[in-house]
Amino acid sequence: MKTLEIRNLHVKVEDKEILKGVDLTVRENEIHALMGPNGNGKSTLLAAIMGNPKYEVTEGEIIYDGKDLLAMPVNERSIAGLFLAMQYPQEIPGVTNSDFLRAAMNVRRESPVSLFAFIKAMEKTINDLQMKEDLAHRFLNEGFSGGEKKRNEIVQMELLRPSLAMLDEIDSGLDVDAIKIVGDAITKLREETGMSIIVVSHYERFLEMIRPQFTHVLVDGRIICSGGPEMAQRIDSEGYDWIYKEYNVVPAAEAEETGKRPASIGVCAVRESVKGAAE
Amino acid sequence: METIRASQEILLQEGYNAFEIDTAEALELKLTVSRPCDVFVRIRKAPKLRVETTVREGVRAAILFYNSSDETVRSEESFTVFKDADLTVAYGECSHGDVYRNSRVDLRESGAKALLSSASLVNERKEYNIEVANLAPHTFGEIRNYAVVLSSGRLMIDAIGRIVKGAYRSESHQTSRALSFADGQRSEILPELLIDENDVQASHAMSIGRVDEDQLYYMMSRGLSIEQCTSLISTGYLMPITEILSNEELRSSLAEEMERKISELCSM
Numbered sequence: 001m002k003t004l005e006i007r008n009l010h011v012k013v014e015d016k017e018i019l020k021g022v023d024l025t026v027r028e029n030e031i032h033a034l035m036g037p038n039g040n041g042k043s044t045l046l047a048a049i050m051g052n053p054k055y056e057v058t059e060g061e062i063i064y065d066g067k068d069l070l071a072m073p074v075n076e077r078s079i080a081g082l083f084l085a086m087q088y089p090q091e092i093p094g095v096t097n098s099d100f101l102r103a104a105m106n107v108r109r110e111s112p113v114s115l116f117a118f119i120k121a122m123e124k125t126i127n128d129l130q131m132k133e134d135l136a137h138r139f140l141n142e143g144f145s146g147g148e149k150k151r152n153e154i155v156q157m158e159l160l161r162p163s164l165a166m167l168d169e170i171d172s173g174l175d176v177d178a179i180k181i182v183g184d185a186i187t188k189l190r191e192e193t194g195m196s197i198i199v200v201s202h203y204e205r206f207l208e209m210i211r212p213q214f215t216h217v218l219v220d221g222r223i224i225c226s227g228g229p230e231m232a233q234r235i236d237s238e239g240y241d242w243i244y245k246e247y248n249v250v251p252a253a254e255a256e257e258t259g260k261r262p263a264s265i266g267v268c269a270v271r272e273s274v275k276g277a278a279e
Numbered sequence: 280m281e282t283i284r285a286s287q288e289i290l291l292q293e294g295y296n297a298f299e300i301d302t303a304e305a306l307e308l309k310l311t312v313s314r315p316c317d318v319f320v321r322i323r324k325a326p327k328l329r330v331e332t333t334v335r336e337g338v339r340a341a342i343l344f345y346n347s348s349d350e351t352v353r354s355e356e357s358f359t360v361f362k363d364a365d366l367t368v369a370y371g372e373c374s375h376g377d378v379y380r381n382s383r384v385d386l387r388e389s390g391a392k393a394l395l396s397s398a399s400l401v402n403e404r405k406e407y408n409i410e411v412a413n414l415a416p417h418t419f420g421e422i423r424n425y426a427v428v429l430s431s432g433r434l435m436i437d438a439i440g441r442i443v444k445g446a447y448r449s450e451s452h453q454t455s456r457a458l459s460f461a462d463g464q465r466s467e468i469l470p471e472l473l474i475d476e477n478d479v480q481a482s483h484a485m486s487i488g489r490v491d492e493d494q495l496y497y498m499m500s501r502g503l504s505i506e507q508c509t510s511l512i513s514t515g516y517l518m519p520i521t522e523i524l525s526n527e528e529l530r531s532s533l534a535e536e537m538e539r540k541i542s543e544l545c546s547m
Contacts, residue, residue, distance in 0.1 A: 050500055053492065078502035090497035094515020103511065104501040139515070156501060 002065040002081060002163050003027050004049070004196070009060035011041075011048045018044045018252075020221035021060070026164065031190075031197045033207055033232050036218035037240055037251045042200045043087060045218065046166045049198075050084040051077050064164065079108050081163030085153035085170045091141040097152070098122060098136040101159055108160070125158045128185050146173035154185050161189070167199045171206040183209030204236035217243055220252040280321070283308065291316045291340070295526050300325045310342075311335070312364075317525050318342040319533075328354040334364040336388070341367040341523045345533065347540075349375035356382040363390035369523045371533070372399035373540040377406075384411045386418035386449075396423040398520035400513055401432030401457075401466075402544050410439040413449040413479075422453035425520075426466070427513040429459075429544060434466040439473060440481060447478040457487045458516060460509050510545035514538055 004026040011019040018041050026032050034042050048055045049062055051074040062069040069077055092100070101122065106112045113121075119136075126135050129151045141149050150170050157165055167186070171179050183206060190197065199210050207229075215231040216223045217240070224247045225231070235243070244250065280297045286307040289298075293314035300306060301323040310318075310332040322328070322344060334340050346352055352374070360366050372378060384393045399405050411420035422438050440451030451474070457466045470483040490512060498508045518537060524530040 052496055054496075074496060074499040075502050075504050078500055084500055086497070086500075090491075090494045092494055092498065092512070092515075094518075095498075095511045096515075099511060099514075100498070100501070100503075103503055103507055107502040107504070107507070160501065 001028050002196075003063075004164055005061075005063040006045075006049070007061050007063075009045070009048065009062065010058045011044055012056045012058050013044065013054060017058070018055075018221055019048065022218070022221070022223055024216065024223060026196050026198060028163075028196055029194050030214065031199065031210060031212040032214040032216060033210075033212035033229075034198055034200045034216055034218060035202075035232060035235055040252045041218050041221045043168055046084055046168050046198065046200065049077075049166065050074065050082060075107070078104075078160075078162075082166070083157050083160060083162030083164070084166045085150075085157055085168060087168040087170075087172070089141050089149045089153055091139075091144070093139050093142045095140050096137055097140050097155075100140050101156060104156070104160060121159060125155050128158065128181075128188075129155050130181050131155060147175065147178050150174055151178065151182060154182050158185060158189055161193050161195075163193070163195050165189075165195050165197050167197065167201070167210075169200055169202070171201050171203055179203075179206055180209070186210060204233065207232050207236075219243070219247075219249045222249075224249050291318060295319075295529075297321075297529070299323055300328065305329075307331075309333075312338050312340040312366075315339045316341075317523075319524060319526075319529055320344045322346045322348050322352060324348050324350060325352050325354065326350065328352065328356075330354065330356045332356070332358045332366075334358065334360045334366045336362045337364060339365040341369070341525070343369045343371060343520070343523055343533075345371040346374045346376075346378065347536075351377040352379070354378070354380045354382070356380070358382075358384045358393065360384065360386050360388075360391040360393050362388035364392070366391075366393045367523050368393070368395045369520050370397040370399070371517075371520050371537065372397065372401075372405060373517070373537055373544065375402060375544075377404040379406045381408045382410070384420065386411070386413050386420055386446075387415060389415045389417045391415065392419040394421045394423070396421075396520065396523075397425070398517040399424075399426040399434070400517060400541055400544055401426055401428045401434045402547070403431070404433045406435045408437045408439075410441060411451065413440075413442040413446040413451055416445065416447045416449060418446060418449045420449075420451045422455070424453075424455040424457075424468070425516055426455075426457045427459070427509075427516055428457055428464050428466050429509075429547075430461040430464065432464065434468075436468045437471070438469065438483075439471045440483070441473040442476050442479050442481065444475040446476050449476070450480045452480075452482045454484045456485070458512070459487070459489050460505075506546045510542040513541050513545060517541065 006024040009022040122136050216226045280299050282299045284302045288309040290311050295317050297319040299321045305327040307329040312334045428434050438453050442449050455468045466487050470485045472481050521530050521534050
């Protein structure tokens with residue numbers, strides 16, 4: 001059983017604390033949706049699990065498959081089975097997709113993948129994701145459109161076959177058809193491998209395809225409530241306000257804005273009262 | 280491939296030429312290009328090398344010097360390009376040894392054109408003094424240097440584009456880029472344009488920098504070690520030098536050799 005366990009995770013970015021004590025357990029074969037307003041820590045959580053050096057873990061632990069992830073460099077986390085489909089994939093000029101992917105496949109194998117087997121696997125994946133045929137020979141993400149970059153993340157995922165896939169707004173920048181292609185590819189891969197998934201998405205349409213069994217809402221660096229798929233549906237139709245009220249929380253972005261708000265309210269209130277007096 | 284161990288004059292053949300320099304002594308070569316040709320020169324051992332090349336009127340030539348010596352190479356090179364001739368000189372440096380190179384191109388007559396380009400994986404000391412001189416009107420000179428500097432490497436490039444008085448309507452351009460992966464490295468690139476004529480075009484671009492941390496993180500998140508990332512990025516950076524070879528077979532075998540060498544040096 002490959003289980004991801006996160007306990008009391010605190011993460012800082014450039015001296016600002018973003019995660020303020022996150023607990024989360026993801027077991028094999030489970031699909032978890034991570035929701036919450038922008039700027040409240042969803043991407044930070046995924047980046048910290050993957051090991052982005054810009055995110056400093058100040059407290060807490062992340063265990064995967066019994067191993068202390070925080071003690072492992074990024075590449076070893078990948079070899080341990082983690083995959084992060086990034087929100088903003090990097091462009092790497094001079095390095096072709098095929099050279100990159102072959103190297104990435106080989107680090108997790110006893111003997112290197114043969115050229116023939118690699119080409120076949122690559123062709124199949126390109127076909128699954130309906131990418132252009134020259135993908136293998138193009139430089140990694142260089143000059144790709146936003147949608148192509150996102151699909152290329154899934155190409156990589158399909159070839160590397162992780163045991164835990166993290167999808168960070170992989171659906172943003174994709175048109176309706178592409179969302180379907182990507183959703184189908186992920187679903188198929190999951191059926192084949194039984195990988196667990198943590199998905200960050202704002203779109204119910206995408207979540208319907210991925211079918212998470214669990215929903216967690218991250219507000220101001222903490223998971224303030226968790227539930228089943230019905231919670232994601234309710235958020236889609238009603239937004240987050242009911243959660244703020246029910247759990248008495250203020251989202252991080254708004255907490256910052258409230259500092260400025262009294263001035264604007266004051267101005268409006270004055271106008272209102274003047275108007276009222278004139279009537 | 281013909282092995283050269285003693286000083287000599289060589290009239291290059293039309294088409295494809297390949298030589299190998301392998302000597303512990305001082306060596307002087309005089310190369311004459313009178314017909315269009317591609318030349319591959321492998322340096323196996325050359326502690327003290329002198330190469331004088333003349334490119335005759337209206338001829339096109341491409342010469343690639345590939346250094347696979349693991350000892351110090353000192354090289355003095357001069358290239359004289361006559362009317363309407365077109366010369367490309369490329370240096371491929373992935374060796375374990377130090378390299379001290381002085382290289383000078385004279386664009387002697389109008390219409391002469393030259394590109395001097397280098398790709399270096401710098402693991403030791405590499406010092407290049409490069410000058411391309413426009414000595415006649417309507418001449419075109421260009422210098423391109425690409426280098427990846429590894430932790431024990433030291434790179435110094437002095438690149439000069441010189442346009443003399445009277446060499447009107449000439450162009451002198453240069454680009455030098457050095458990429459490093461570690462802290463505390465020293466690379467020096469001095470781009471110089473010495474121009475004594477008004478009606479000309481000239482430009483220079485230079486950058487020395489570290490590999491982008493986000494790019495490394497991205498590649499490592501797919502399981503590659505930092506050494507593998509270094510090797511892949513370096514290969515992408517330096518490999519275009521092989522493209523000056525028009526012989527497909529030689530190009531792919533050189534590309535393979537470079538890839539091997541780069542991966543070896545990057546994992547040291």
